[in-house]
Amino acid sequence: MKNKWLSFFSGKVQMEVKGKGIERLLNECTRNGIAIFAVKKKQDCVLLMIQLQDVHAFRRVIRKHECKASFTKRKGLPFLLLKSKLNLGFTAGFVMFFIILFLLSNMIWDIDIKGAKPETEHQMVKHLEEIGVKKGRLQFLMMTPEKIQKSLTNGIDNITWVGVELNGTALHMKVVEKNEPTKEKYV
Template sequence: MKNGWTNFVIGTVRIRIVGKGIERFLNNCVRQQIMISNVHKVDGQLATATILLKDVKKIRILIRNADCKIYFIRGRGFPFLTKRVIKNSGFALGFLSFFIILGLLSNMVWKVEISGAEPQTEHQMTKQLAKIGVKRGEFQFLLESPEKIQRYLTDNMNNITWVGVEVRGTSYHFQVVEKNEPKPQQKTPYQHLIAKKKAIITNLFVEKGQPLVKVNDFVNEGEVLVSGIIGNEKNKKVVAAKGKVYGETWYKSEVEVPLKTDFQVLTGNGYTKHYLDFQAFKMPLWAFNKEKYGSKVTEKVEHPLYFFKWKLPLSYEKVAVREEQNSQRVYSKQEAVEKALEIGRKKLLSTLGEDAKIKGEKVLHQEQDNGKVRLSIHYQVIENIANTQPIIQGD
């Protein structure tokens, strides 16, 4: 039995042979091609030997015709090891479960710490983090990467300038830099309302002050619309002029729209794979979909695994695969013109005040060149043109 590994897999049995016919029994074993080894003769009627587990039934038949008896001393190899494991399965499962649970607990979020923020900002950030699952008791490998968490907080919180995200074992640490909004400057209690641009007056709503213009008047930039000095020469009073003065103003915009545009769009098809990354190789956990797409977008998120505070040489990896396809948008000349007008309106309104509205528009110039439509557009806008100007003592 020189092949130790094969014998371990098959299993071996150590036997004791007692009686006068030991030699006859051993010779019969050789004739039946029963592999027997490690024969040790103690005396004329006692010997020990090792046989393969699969030959036990043959030995039982041969011993009937021999003037001796056999006794089984012990068994070795995989079959006996398996039997002992099954016999002690409760202990083995408990031991294995203990380490699995301990490993899972080592990869949960047990602490979320926020520093550098006021209590109100900290409370707001805690609520935002809870929306994406960053809270106590969640598994770290199911959360987004620190970079995505940082981007989410920056995009959804207007009162922070920057936030740093650091993962230390089972804790998430956030370092916050809040916005330092400048204190509003104290305005003088006395002021005029002046025109901030050229316009034709369309309407006035004066709460305080003396109007100096009327509807349909043309005003230049800087011209006083509502005076903060009221009364007559004998009884003058200075106040803070307040109100809104609407006027018709004019803008010019250049818009360009291509007739053909190529871009990539997601089809909605896709799948997600999960792996345990052992550095040398990756073991798939579930989602064994091997569907191949002609064009695809792949996003990988990797989470290191920990045992207590020690980082293990393996990690959990989530791979999202999304199918995409080429698409082409084609406009006719008329459609391109309409799209350019729509883009121009949206672009202009984004730069105006909330109560501003476009009264009219006119295409000054239109051309088609190199697959693009270019428009030069003139707009008539109704907006509040009033701006404040402090009244300096002595005016």
């Protein structure tokens, strides 16, 4: 069997075949297109592996011979799914763990603003809350960093430029404020 992943997903069965004419049985199986692999000869029997979908065809072939077959091992995803039905609580906990891990790793946990005065930073936080960017929000439910950047530069007057970068679960913002000269009063 060349591709072990495909055989894992489709399932495979190890069988123990006893009786007379095992070689003829194996030859007829290969003529009928039944994939047989991992064949091992023991004292009075042969251990072999077949794919799960070939079990019914193997049973039709073995009826014509003086051999008896019994299942010894079952491997693959179909059998794991059958086992998981018995351990339903464990399986549900396992699935819920990965769902929660996915959701928590896609939330914004930190908003870092650098280069702004406290008044400007307060205005930015208010504006971010208005457009729906806040801690605990899922990343795929909010705007892209480019749209956040555009909204901040258009919405707040005393900002010249804002760089928004999403790094993991943190949103980093670098701010350049406008430096307007003080206006002189004419007498």
